[in-house]
Amino acid sequence: MTIRLKRVYDPKASGDGLRILIDALWPRGIAREDEPFDAWLKEFAPSTELRRWFGHEPARWQEFRQRYFAELDERPEAIEALRKTIADADGPVTFVFAARDTEHNNAVALRDYLEQRREP
8 A cells, every 4th residue: 555645735646546635624725626635535634733832843743643643543433434535546545634744744644553463
């Protein structure tokens, strides 16, 4: 399973495949009618409390990941459904996100979570 990552503000590319927004909030400046992604799975975003605590502070990244992974561990059915969506995709899957920081955001953490907790 290869999951690509891309900012929602970057132009669509044919190699993006299935584009999934995994942020809790609709991205600023993006019109809904522009359809910049194929699905919006906000249930995979971190909780509001965790998102606010993190505040995209790189110094909090490791703790954010631990807390976010714990939240994801509490949603096994949803994670299984996401794995199925990814497996059923005809081609690549790209998680799109609005954060400016391309290295410290929930899309990176969710991809890492799925990769680290692969099924045998």
